[in-house]
Amino acid sequence: MPSGPKGCRYTHAVRRPHAQGVVRRAVRTLRRAPGGQRLIAVADGVRLRLDPFAVFLYDEGRQLDAARQDHLATLDLELAGASVLEVGAGIGLHTPFLTGLGCEVVSTDGRPGNVRELARRNPDVRVGVLDLESAPHIDGLGHFDVVYCYGLLYHLSRPEQALRSLSEIADTILLETCVTPGDSVAVNLVAERAAVATQATGGTGCRPTRPWIMQTLQALWGNAYVSTTQPVHPWFPLDWSTLPTTVEPSRFTRAVFVGSRRPLDTPTLLTVLPDRQNHVAVT
Numbered sequence: 001m002p003s004g005p006k007g008c009r010y011t012h013a014v015r016r017p018h019a020q021g022v023v024r025r026a027v028r029t030l031r032r033a034p035g036g037q038r039l040i041a042v043a044d045g046v047r048l049r050l051d052p053f054a055v056f057l058y059d060e061g062r063q064l065d066a067a068r069q070d071h072l073a074t075l076d077l078e079l080a081g082a083s084v085l086e087v088g089a090g091i092g093l094h095t096p097f098l099t100g101l102g103c104e105v106v107s108t109d110g111r112p113g114n115v116r117e118l119a120r121r122n123p124d125v126r127v128g129v130l131d132l133e134s135a136p137h138i139d140g141l142g143h144f145d146v147v148y149c150y151g152l153l154y155h156l157s158r159p160e161q162a163l164r165s166l167s168e169i170a171d172t173i174l175l176e177t178c179v180t181p182g183d184s185v186a187v188n189l190v191a192e193r194a195a196v197a198t199q200a201t202g203g204t205g206c207r208p209t210r211p212w213i214m215q216t217l218q219a220l221w222g223n224a225y226v227s228t229t230q231p232v233h234p235w236f237p238l239d240w241s242t243l244p245t246t247v248e249p250s251r252f253t254r255a256v257f258v259g260s261r262r263p264l265d266t267p268t269l270l271t272v273l274p275d276r277q278n279h280v281a282v283t
């Protein structure tokens with residue numbers, strides 16, 4: 001989950017939808033005003049000091065969480081009872097979804113502060129600090145059926161190294177990430193704000209293209225898939241043919257992939273990247 005679309009980071013502070021609209025418009029106006037960006041930066045700093053976890057809890061972020069979990073539930077993957085390593089788990093807002101499936105979860109994040117909050121929210125789950133920038137050899141963790149890697153890959157400066165490490169300890173990866181549209185095979189490094197609890201611990205992230213992800217998963221797991229459908233959320237586009245292919249760190253363009261040691265035969269997954277995707281009706 002990113003730190004939120006511009007202008008929406010403050011809406012969680014007010015409960016009433018009408019007031020949230022007012023806040024959103026006020027912040028948008030302020031951004032355009034002379035000196036507005038500076039004021040917003042100061043407000044961001046204060047907000048982060050007062051509540052470092054607010055960046056996980058704003059309304060649009062929670063909607064993104066729900067959309068991704070609803071979507072994953074439709075993919076018809078055999079997750080019930082699986083051993084799962086959750087990486088980049090943040091404060092553990094996805095963890096109950098996995099434990100609810102009966103998975104045996106080890107939940108990790110690169111930031112000790114996030115992991116403390118993750119443990120507080122999920123007292124029955126094994127947790128640990130795992131920074132995927134500085135953990136090339138993670139085999140001490142044991143072996144897992146699945147690595148759940150949602151919202152993390154694009155916060156890494158060496159995504160291939162991290163995926164390689166994960167491929168050594170998990171048979172399957174469920175991967176959700178921001179991407180750069182286009183047909184090229186590129187990692188596209190970008191600067192991020194390490195001070196923000198949702199962003200790259202090392203201050204550099206990436207916005208890889210879909211072909212880069214498919215090639216890398218194929219090379220590391222042997223079988224690579226993209227979901228046939230997209231989660232129902234504005235950050236998951238349905239028509240890739242019309243999107244700009246420039247690298248744009250603040251534009252959230254997301255997709256869901258699976259890497260697997262064994263071939264998966266389900267209509268919910270494709271081996272070839274589609275130009276168009278659709279939504280599945282979530283009941």
Ligand SMILES: C[S@@+](CC[C@H](N)C(=O)[O-])C[C@H]1O[C@@H](n2cnc3c(N)ncnc32)[C@H](O)[C@@H]1O
Nearest residue numbers: 001088090110131132133150151198199200201
């Ligand atoms: C956008 S949040 C994703 C949280 C949750 N998985 C989700 O999808 O909503 C990204 C998380 O990745 C963590 N992170 C950033 N860089 C990391 C790294 N090098 N290794 C492990 N975690 C990292 C951040 O601390 C943050 O909790």
